[in-house]
Amino acid sequence: MRDRRRMNVALSRAKSKLVIVGSLQFLSEAVRGVNPDEETHDLTFLSDMIVTINSLSEQRRANGLALAEFVRPGRSDRPSVTP
Structure with missing residues (x-):
């Protein structure tokens, strides 16, 4: 990375x-921990990546789907399958 x-x-x-x-959130905190003064360094692009992913999550395709989506732990979009 x-x-x-x-x-x-x-x-x-x-x-x-x-x-x-x-x-x-962890990635953001890790980058901030490495670079508390927010100066340009080797991992600055990761901060840019986080901003881009957040921006894409707010943008929609023509069919209404988000360009990026966050899935929280424990959430499943698939229906439960019972044997």
Whole structure:
């Protein structure tokens, strides 16, 4: 995650859907912990990525779906399957 180019490749290769598992809050706190003065450094792009993901979650496609979606732990969009 320290290399902006590698993250760009990882994030831009999805053909139809990209799923990122993790906590944006944790990532934000980790970046802030490394850089409490908010100066430019190797991980600054992660802060930019968080802002972009949050922005995409507010934008909608023509069909009404968000460009990015957050799924909280314990939430399932799939119907329960009972044997």
